[in-house]
Amino acid sequence: MENKRNTEQKRIILGALAAADHPTASELYESVRLKNPRISRATVFRVLGQFADDGVVRRLNLLGSDTRFDARTAPHAHCHCIRCGRVTDVFGGGFEEALAVSHIAGYKVFSSEIEFSGLCPDCLAAEGEGDNRYI
Numbered sequence: 464m465e466n467k468r469n470t471e472q473k474r475i476i477l478g479a480l481a482a483a484d485h486p487t488a489s490e491l492y493e494s495v496r497l498k499n500p501r502i503s504r505a506t507v508f509r510v511l512g513q514f515a516d517d518g519v520v521r522r523l524n525l526l527g528s529d530t531r532f533d534a535r536t537a538p539h540a541h542c543h544c545i546r547c548g549r550v551t552d553v554f555g556g557g558f559e560e561a562l563a564v565s566h567i568a569g570y571k572v573f574s575s576e577i578e579f580s581g582l583c584p585d586c587l588a589a590e591g592e593g594d595n596r597y598i
């Protein structure tokens with residue numbers, strides 16, 4: 464029965480990750496716990512680590528942020544707000560090709576990341592700079 468339980472826990476954790484927005488492991492645990500109080504923090508962390516190692520989810524190490532997790536494994540870039548911590552997916556823009564590079568400068572590539580950091584539209588608006596000029 465242990466396997467069945469593990470499978471169910473994995474399904475719950477993956478579902479919560481898909482519904483969340485690039486959460487840290489702690490944030491994901493908090494959301495899983497609301498509906499599934501019997502899943503432990505250690506289980507959430509362990510399963511997330513396994514998922515990331517197996518390529519089921521992506522581990523994101525954005526500047527100045529704890530490790531986050533992303534249920535979207537298709538190549539995409541990220542915008543990261545240095546003020547509120549928000550992370551926004553950026554698809555297109557020609558980044559797919561760069562992110563798909565498997566060998567470069569003599570290296571075999573295991574992971575790649577394209578990150579833009581700055582202020583999100585909400586934080587810009589709070590500063591009175593918000594408009595759609597840059598979008």
Ligand SMILES: [Zn+2]
Nearest residue numbers: 544547583586
């Ligand atoms: Zn922001």
Ligand SMILES: [Zn+2]
Nearest residue numbers: 533535541552
């Ligand atoms: Zn993402």
